[in-house]
Amino acid sequence: MIIETHSYPRAAVIGNPSDGYYGKTIAFLFSNFKASVQLYHSPELKIYPQGMDITSFDSIHHLVENVNLKGYYGGIRLLKGAIKVFYEYCERQNIKLDGRNFTIRYHSDIPLRLGLAGSSAIITACMKALMSFYGVDIPRAVMANLVLSVETVELGIAAGLQDRVAQAYEQPVFMDFNKATMDKQGYGNYELLKAENFxxxxxxxxxxxxxxxxxxxxxxxxxxxxxxxxxxxxxxxxxxxxxxxxxxxxxxxxxxxxxxxxxxxxxxxxxxxxxxxxxxxxxxxxxxxxxxxxxxxxxxxxxxxxxxxxxxxxxxxxxxxxxxxxxxxxxxxxxx
The missing domain is CATH 3.30.70.890 (GHMP kinase, C-terminal domain)
Incomplete structure (x- = not known):
């Protein structure tokens, strides 16, 4: 059985970039574009490269154009980081994963490096696929934290929680990242909003x-x-x-x-x-x-x-x- 999961780009409506500084924001996802992950059981654990991961170019101009549009790194590092963080979370929670391996691939048509949270969409879709494959339930607020840690801790990308919260809840969200609240419970206070009001x-x-x-x-x-x-x-x-x-x-x-x-x-x-x-x-x-x-x-x-x-x-x-x-x-x- 092939598991296929999706996540979508995020639009920050108000308050950004204060989400990384104990601020407040409102954001929603929109489905005009999407990131998809496919995962299925296989003898070995394999990650398939996609368009962002190419290492062969028609010319030096093609290489420079690719870097300008897509950055220096592709999506494989995002999947590797997500798998590692998922595994370590399960270990901390004493969740026993069975010994099955899997093959995973991704595809995304979210325009890159435009502030639409394309990278975290791939990570979120990967997390959802892993949760489905291993039968693990992770609370949405916690999943948002895990996705953020893939980027900030594992990959050294400066980012805030806003994108990952919206992608975890899949609904417009008012987010309050008050420091005292964050210190106490490990995540902010999140209020779901009505899409029709936007x-x-x-x-x-x-x-x-x-x-x-x-x-x-x-x-x-x-x-x-x-x-x-x-x-x-x-x-x-x-x-x-x-x-x-x-x-x-x-x-x-x-x-x-x-x-x-x-x-x-x-x-x-x-x-x-x-x-x-x-x-x-x-x-x-x-x-x-x-x-x-x-x-x-x-x-x-x-x-x-x-x-x-x-x-x-x-x-x-x-x-x-x-x-x-x-x-x-x-x-x-x-x-x-």
């Missing part, structure tokens, strides 16, 4: 603006750790924006939602350097009246539009700059 949202991206999340977080982490006042103040402001957004969401206050999304990006712009291409994306979207902010580390933006006429204007304005625009199909597991 109205008139778009996501846009330009693949040649790809940049790994570590570029942002490594810089912020160093500044945060030395106690830079402006960084700590910004984290508090992002917490306030997230609380306000949740209130506006419950009240269906679209004007407030529009303003809060813009404030989230403007605060980020005041704090860290942002490339001209990324600024252009945001400003082009805003030029037709839409709100706009990053979905993650850069290369993709999210925002709201007032009506279909504005959406068409948004598509036209961004298409002129070779930027793709989609309406996200928000994942809502409780409704299947």
């Amino acid at each position: 109205k008139n949202m778009y996501i846009a991206f330009r693949k040649n603006l790809s940049e790994g999340t570590e570029v942002l977080h490594n810089n912020l982490r160093a500044r945060y750790n030395i106690g830079e006042k402006v960084v700590h103040e910004a984290m508090e402001k992002w917490i306030g924006l997230t609380d306000s957004y949740r209130d506006a969401l419950h009240k269906n206050d679209q004007e407030a939602i529009h303003d809060l999304i813009n404030q989230n990006f403007d605060l980020r712009r005041s704090l860290v350097a942002i490339s001209d291409g990324n600024i252009e994306m945001v400003e082009t979207a805003r030029s037709v009246g839409a709100s706009a902010k990053f979905t993650g580390s850069g290369g993709a933006i999210i925002g709201t539009y007032a009506d279909e006429n504005m959406f068409e204007n948004l598509k036209s304005a961004l298409a002129a700059k070779e930027i793709e625009v989609i309406k996200p199909s928000i994942v809502n597991k409780k409704n299947g």
Whole structure:
């Protein structure tokens, strides 16, 4: 029997990047793209390489183009890390795994290095496949922590919990990473939200603006750790924006939602350097009246539009700059 599991890209709606700094965020998954893992019983444990793992190139230009779009590392390291962390978790919990081996392969069409959590989607899908194969149940909040540890501990990738929480719960989530709470229970307080409350949202991206999340977080982490006042103040402001957004969401206050999304990006712009291409994306979207902010580390933006006429204007304005625009199909597991 072949086990096949899926996970989806994450869109950070508000509060990012405070999730790695005891902040608050809201995020959802969208199924326009997905990462899939196939796992089945086999005599030996095998991991099959996929498109991100190629080591043969047509030319030096092809190699450089591949690195620019996909980074230096492929997906095999993600699967290896996930398998190791899963095994060690089971050992700590005195969960006995049977002696079966397996073959595992993955596929993902999630655009890479655009702040859409493509790497953690592969890891999450792998964790789900391992849980199914061995009959192990891991609480969702704990699974999110395990997925994060694959990246931060095993692979040395700077990241926060937000992506992994959304991918574990498969529903829009309000996340509070208050330090006292995190220290006490090992994870944050997570409140599930209604997908239907996220109205008139778009996501846009330009693949040649790809940049790994570590570029942002490594810089912020160093500044945060030395106690830079402006960084700590910004984290508090992002917490306030997230609380306000949740209130506006419950009240269906679209004007407030529009303003809060813009404030989230403007605060980020005041704090860290942002490339001209990324600024252009945001400003082009805003030029037709839409709100706009990053979905993650850069290369993709999210925002709201007032009506279909504005959406068409948004598509036209961004298409002129070779930027793709989609309406996200928000994942809502409780409704299947």
